[in-house]
Amino acid sequence: MDIFSTLQEEKARLSPSETRIADILLNDFEFAVNASIIELAEKADVSPPTVTRFCRRVGCESFSDFKVQLARTAYVGMRYLRPEPKSRDPGDVAQDIITKAQNALFLLHRSLDLAAIEQAAEKIAKAGMIYAFGSGGNSSMIASELQNRLFRFGLHVTASSDHGMQLMLAAAAKSTHVIVGSSFSGRNTELVRSFTLARETGVTTIALTQADSLVAKAADIVIPIDLAEGNNIFRPTSTRIAYLAAVDILASLVAYNIPQAAVTLRRIKQQLVAHRDGDDRQLLGD
Amino acid sequence: MDIFSTLQEEKARLSPSETRIADILLNDFEFAVNASIIELAEKADVSPPTVTRFCRRVGCESFSDFKVQLARTAYVGMRYLRPEPKSRDPGDVAQDIITKAQNALFLLHRSLDLAAIEQAAEKIAKAGMIYAFGSGGNSSMIASELQNRLFRFGLHVTASSDHGMQLMLAAAAKSTHVIVGSSFSGRNTELVRSFTLARETGVTTIALTQADSLVAKAADIVIPIDLAEGNNIFRPTSTRIAYLAAVDILASLVAYNIPQAAVTLRRIKQQLVAHRDGDDRQLLGD
DNA sequence: GATCCTTGCAAATTATTTTCGTGATAAGTT
DNA sequence: AACTTATCACGAAAATAATTTGCAAGGATC
Numbered sequence: 001m002d003i004f005s006t007l008q009e010e011k012a013r014l015s016p017s018e019t020r021i022a023d024i025l026l027n028d029f030e031f032a033v034n035a036s037i038i039e040l041a042e043k044a045d046v047s048p049p050t051v052t053r054f055c056r057r058v059g060c061e062s063f064s065d066f067k068v069q070l071a072r073t074a075y076v077g078m079r080y081l082r083p084e085p086k087s088r089d090p091g092d093v094a095q096d097i098i099t100k101a102q103n104a105l106f107l108l109h110r111s112l113d114l115a116a117i118e119q120a121a122e123k124i125a126k127a128g129m130i131y132a133f134g135s136g137g138n139s140s141m142i143a144s145e146l147q148n149r150l151f152r153f154g155l156h157v158t159a160s161s162d163h164g165m166q167l168m169l170a171a172a173a174k175s176t177h178v179i180v181g182s183s184f185s186g187r188n189t190e191l192v193r194s195f196t197l198a199r200e201t202g203v204t205t206i207a208l209t210q211a212d213s214l215v216a217k218a219a220d221i222v223i224p225i226d227l228a229e230g231n232n233i234f235r236p237t238s239t240r241i242a243y244l245a246a247v248d249i250l251a252s253l254v255a256y257n258i259p260q261a262a263v264t265l266r267r268i269k270q271q272l273v274a275h276r277d278g279d280d281r282q283l284l285g286d
Numbered sequence: 287m288d289i290f291s292t293l294q295e296e297k298a299r300l301s302p303s304e305t306r307i308a309d310i311l312l313n314d315f316e317f318a319v320n321a322s323i324i325e326l327a328e329k330a331d332v333s334p335p336t337v338t339r340f341c342r343r344v345g346c347e348s349f350s351d352f353k354v355q356l357a358r359t360a361y362v363g364m365r366y367l368r369p370e371p372k373s374r375d376p377g378d379v380a381q382d383i384i385t386k387a388q389n390a391l392f393l394l395h396r397s398l399d400l401a402a403i404e405q406a407a408e409k410i411a412k413a414g415m416i417y418a419f420g421s422g423g424n425s426s427m428i429a430s431e432l433q434n435r436l437f438r439f440g441l442h443v444t445a446s447s448d449h450g451m452q453l454m455l456a457a458a459a460k461s462t463h464v465i466v467g468s469s470f471s472g473r474n475t476e477l478v479r480s481f482t483l484a485r486e487t488g489v490t491t492i493a494l495t496q497a498d499s500l501v502a503k504a505a506d507i508v509i510p511i512d513l514a515e516g517n518n519i520f521r522p523t524s525t526r527i528a529y530l531a532a533v534d535i536l537a538s539l540v541a542y543n544i545p546q547a548a549v550t551l552r553r554i555k556q557q558l559v560a561h562r563d564g565d566d567r568q569l570l571g572d
Numbered sequence: 573g574a575t576c577c578t579t580g581c582a583a584a585t586t587a588t589t590t591t592c593g594t595g596a597t598a599a600g601t602t
Numbered sequence: 603a604a605c606t607t608a609t610c611a612c613g614a615a616a617a618t619a620a621t622t623t624g625c626a627a628g629g630a631t632c
Contacts, residue, residue, distance in 0.1 A: 015611060033354050036586060044592060047613045064350070064620095065589065068319050071357035088542045090400040094535045098395045101531050102388055109384045114376040135432045141427065148423045237534040239529050245387050248523040255375045269451045301578060323621060333580045338622060349621065350587095577630080587620070594613085601606070 003069050005056045014057075020044040021054045025070070033071050035065045043137065044214020097237070104238040105245055107227050116272075118252055120180075120206045120221045124150070125257035127178040127204070130157040133166045133191055134182035142182040142243050147249035153258050163190040170194040175202030184239055195219055208246060223250070289355050292344045304340045306330040308567040311356070319357050323349045333337040367479055374513030385521070390524040393513050403536055406466075406492045406507045410536075411543035413464035413490070419452050419477060420468035428468040428494065428529050435537035439544050441501070456480040470525055473498020481505055494532060509536070 055066035134143035140161035147159035186209040195205045195218040207219035327334045341352035420429035426447035433445035472495040481491045481504040493505035
């Protein structure tokens with residue numbers, strides 16, 4: 001799909017000359033996007049035709065197509081190749097974190113299952129009661145974020161990060177209710193238990209989790225969020241940013257499914273514009 | 287700086303032919319980045335030289351430079367020109383949200399005051415006790431995130447979203463302590479009061495907020511987070527993502543200032559790799 | 573009516589791609 | 603082991619295509 005991932009896949013199969021070209025891309029990216037085919041060829045100590053062939057090899061139509069692809073993916077993908085920040089220099093750390101966050105959003109957008117999200121939004125909009133479940137520092141934040149967003153549309157919602165409480169709520173839930181559960185790893189077996197229990201009484205269960213995971217298999221509707229685990233397991237913040245964005249999308253679609261939500265939101269907006277001297281709570285609107 | 291902003295500034299001064307070229311860029315961007323100068327010229331109904339002149343006019347060296355610039359800024363900037371999503375179609379909503387989030391990260395990275403963050407990180411790393419303050423759905427999340435991140439480095443930290451509690455904590459704080467307060471709007475007057483009170487006893491106060499705001503003026507160290515308000519006041523999630531990233535950077539730098547944090551984190555990582563069958567809580571590491 | 577700006581044409585320049593041939597390496601054959 | 607033969611990488615040069623420049627014509631403005 002994008003050049004850098006192709007490059008990583010093909011790396012082993014490249015010839016010496018092509019490897020030299022690849023090295024320039026990775027090391028002196030700035031030069032590569034601005035250079036002409038001749039300059040690039042000279043720097044890599046190869047002939048222009050070899051550069052053209054290289055471009056074709058990594059899946060581009062032509063050299064100019066290659067440059068466009070390069071420039072396009074660069075902003076997001078450039079540092080993706082360097083798994084760890086090079087130094088402890090604040091600038092590098094910041095760059096690394098921002099890039100990983102950008103990347104998480106980028107990957108999320110690519111792999112988003114819109115049909116599932118819309119289906120989930122419809123169910124949520126019609127639900128008599130919504131339970132947002134999630135445990136651990138990450139998923140519990142997602143659960144409370146869901147509560148935070150949904151109650152403003154006039155929906156009945158409660159969040160819980162307590163497994164015992166989740167089980168009780170799941171046991172008491174009715175068929176018109178919806179449970180939305182979040183699990184970054186997909187291996188939250190307690191959540192699986194709540195889902196299974198709830199489904200016995202016809203409760204709709206929605207999971208934000210990794211596709212094909214235990215949690216995914218236990219839910220009615222799965223909103224899969226699959227990010228390259230290697231890059232994120234030790235840096236959950238970027239994964240969390242992707243989850244937050246997914247919740248944002250879900251909540252927006254829920255709003256569109258509730259006629260009066262638009263009215264309420266418009267009123268909040270007008271309120272915000274008219275009265276701008278409160279504290280953070282004025283940022284309620286959306 | 288980037289092409290689209292130049293384009294917006296120059297728009298009024300463009301000639302009819304150049305306006306036609308600009309229109310193509312804005313309306314059929316995909317075509318524009320992939321087209322040759324001839325194709326673009328034909329579509330705009332002008333001659334190739336006019337396209338070259340147009341490129342110079344918007345600050346590029348040449349047509350190919352122009353294309354690279356275009357492709358480069360496009361990913362982040364493209365939809366920035368369209369302030370509102372075009373439709374309620376899930377794809378458009380998702381696109382809009384993701385783009386705004388990307389943009390928030392982009393703007394954050396540009397405007398980041400690294401010196402302030404590093405200064406804050408040093409203070410936090412040495413603090414006897416840390417208080418993370420924030421109110422409202424947004425800032426309270428940031429406060430608990432700070433707690434979440436910092437306690438793992440062996441630091442003493444507590445988060446509070448309650449104004450009354452914040453005041454009491456601030457009154458009881460000692461000069462070796464640090465208060466980190468978050469306010470998206472910068473107008474949280476209760477937080478200002480806590481800061482002012484705390485500074486009387488020499489407590490270091492750190493604010494994550496808008497530059498030159500009330501809260502910023504009341505703090506010792508300000509980590510300014512200024513995002514285009516117009517785009518974010520009604521859509522706080524993207525601003526929040528920027529705040530989360532800022533907290534991530536801050537926490538990473540704090541870790542580098544604590545020698546034993548590295549050891550602890552490494553142990554957590556090994557733990558994670560060895561034992562991969564728990565639930566979400568396994569994603570503790572960073 | 574003079575001047576300035578915009579624009580296109582055609583030529584010149586430059587960049588890119590194709591074609592073709594050489595040399596190297598590997599696999600099969602005598 | 604020595605000799606084909608196939609395959610591939612690569613570069614030189616030619617062919618092609620794209621881009622830029624110089625210049626002149628057409629319009630608008632003062």
